[in-house]
Amino acid sequence: MTKVFEPKIFTTVKNTKHLFAGLSLLLLLCIPFSPSSGAGNPSTPGVTETENCSDEILPLSLEEIFSKRVSDQLDSFYRRRHKVDGFNGCVMIAKDGKPIYSCAFGYGNIGWKDTLTTESSIQLASVTKTFTSTAILLLAEQGFLSLDDSVQKFFPDFPYHGITIRLLLSHRTGLPDYTYWDKYFIGKDVQYLTNQSLMELLAAKKPQVRCRPDHMFIYCNTNYAILASIMENVTAMSYHKFMHDFIFSPLGMTNTFAYDAGNSAGQYCTISYDSKGRIWKDCPSDGVVGDKGIYSSVDDMLKWDNALRSGLILSKESLEEAYKPRSLDRYSFAKERDKNYGYGWRMIKQPDKSYLIYHNGFWHGSNNVFARDLNNGFTVIILGNKSNHANYWTQPIWNTLGQMKNLETMAEGEVQ
Numbered sequence: 001m002t003k004v005f006e007p008k009i010f011t012t013v014k015n016t017k018h019l020f021a022g023l024s025l026l027l028l029l030c031i032p033f034s035p036s037s038g039a040g041n042p043s044t045p046g047v048t049e050t051e052n053c054s055d056e057i058l059p060l061s062l063e064e065i066f067s068k069r070v071s072d073q074l075d076s077f078y079r080r081r082h083k084v085d086g087f088n089g090c091v092m093i094a095k096d097g098k099p100i101y102s103c104a105f106g107y108g109n110i111g112w113k114d115t116l117t118t119e120s121s122i123q124l125a126s127v128t129k130t131f132t133s134t135a136i137l138l139l140a141e142q143g144f145l146s147l148d149d150s151v152q153k154f155f156p157d158f159p160y161h162g163i164t165i166r167l168l169l170s171h172r173t174g175l176p177d178y179t180y181w182d183k184y185f186i187g188k189d190v191q192y193l194t195n196q197s198l199m200e201l202l203a204a205k206k207p208q209v210r211c212r213p214d215h216m217f218i219y220c221n222t223n224y225a226i227l228a229s230i231m232e233n234v235t236a237m238s239y240h241k242f243m244h245d246f247i248f249s250p251l252g253m254t255n256t257f258a259y260d261a262g263n264s265a266g267q268y269c270t271i272s273y274d275s276k277g278r279i280w281k282d283c284p285s286d287g288v289v290g291d292k293g294i295y296s297s298v299d300d301m302l303k304w305d306n307a308l309r310s311g312l313i314l315s316k317e318s319l320e321e322a323y324k325p326r327s328l329d330r331y332s333f334a335k336e337r338d339k340n341y342g343y344g345w346r347m348i349k350q351p352d353k354s355y356l357i358y359h360n361g362f363w364h365g366s367n368n369v370f371a372r373d374l375n376n377g378f379t380v381i382i383l384g385n386k387s388n389h390a391n392y393w394t395q396p397i398w399n400t401l402g403q404m405k406n407l408e409t410m411a412e413g414e415v416q
Contacts, residue, residue: 067100070404074101077396089384090118092298096377097306108270121255121269121295122383125361127370128294129224133169133344136227137318144234154233157203162213168223169343170326174211177220179285192261192287195229216331221291228290239289251307256296261286269295272365273386280364292363301381323357367391
């Protein structure tokens with residue numbers, strides 16, 4: 001008999017930690033989240049942003065002064081990008097969970113001139129992996145699975161041995177990437193693959209692996225599609241429903257959902273375009289979720305960031321495991337020794353030896369960044385629905401945020 005997933009946070013409270021988490025979640029559910037905006041009114045056509053206005057003029061704190069200065073610089077940077085390289089998407093920059101700057105540029109539907117907002121749902125592409133890994137770690141916390149379980153425990157016909165959930169999470173399986181399979185391998189009459197049909201193809205055709213398990217890091221979308229299948233197996237729920245019922249809905253992420261390519265009725269989202277503004281059409285791989293497939297807005301992604309930071313979803317111990325580098329062998333990352341991958345998170349070492357925790361995404365014209373400086377409290381969220389690899393060019397943003405950090409340090413010194 002399949003065990004029914006009932007997270008302790010929603011049911012029984014056995015200790016102070018669960019009580020705090022439960023109360024925090026109730027507060028989150030009762031109080032709507034409405035992030036404040038960044039700079040002033042847009043003057044460029046196709047540019048939108050929210051703005052909080054007040055008739056009462058109050059003295060600004062040092063933090064507000066620094067935030068305003070940074071917000072103005074970020075606004076100048078993205079208006080220039082929108083004009084020069086055609087950036088089409090949404091931006092959210094935050095400090096300690098509070099927006100410093102948020103803005104939307106361009107259109108969700110170019111043909112209809114449907115203007116983007118910070119609530120627009122955009123394909124997250126591989127940023128989806130941060131949700132899938134978190135869900136797996138949540139299931140592990142609740143005793144539904146162990147990270148050392150093999151795939152065969154859930155799918156006895158799976159043809160590759162020695163592959164555990166832990167290796168799937170850290171991309172150390174050596175499995176082939178299904179997103180490169182052509183219609184002759186998948187089947188000429190298949191409109192959309194599903195997670196189930198993907199598992200069946202792996203069992204029936206046994207495509208060649210790229211290396212033996214746990215030999216090295218090789219980024220592979222198949223890993224996270226299998227993780228989504230394992231989630232469905234142990235919870236007896238679809239990936240779409242599990243994510244909605246236990247993550248999106250409780251956190252108030254009202255513009256976030258897992259896209260169902262075979263049943264898209266009622267799923268309103270932006271359209272993905274190539275660099276010339278042509279619609280990027282679906283392909284068979286669009287039916288598979290877990291590695292991609294979640295749509296969200298920059299407003300909702302800040303809620304996701306806050307939920308992770310505050311421990312609403314996972315324990316501190318699980319988060320530490322997720323952010324720990326998992327590929328320290330000499331084969332992985334070649335000469336890029338400052339980079340690594342944990343459980344659903346990329347990381348890059350900073351000058352102070354800490355890691356910037358992030359995940360980028362690219363799929364069908366969506367170029368996204370979800371980056372988190374956990375030490376200094378900064379979050380950078382960029383979601384674009386028109387192919388533009390300049391979206392990953394975030395160093396100017398970090399340089400600007402560095403100014404804010406330096407100004408705050410100087411101010412603290414003056415106060416002392």
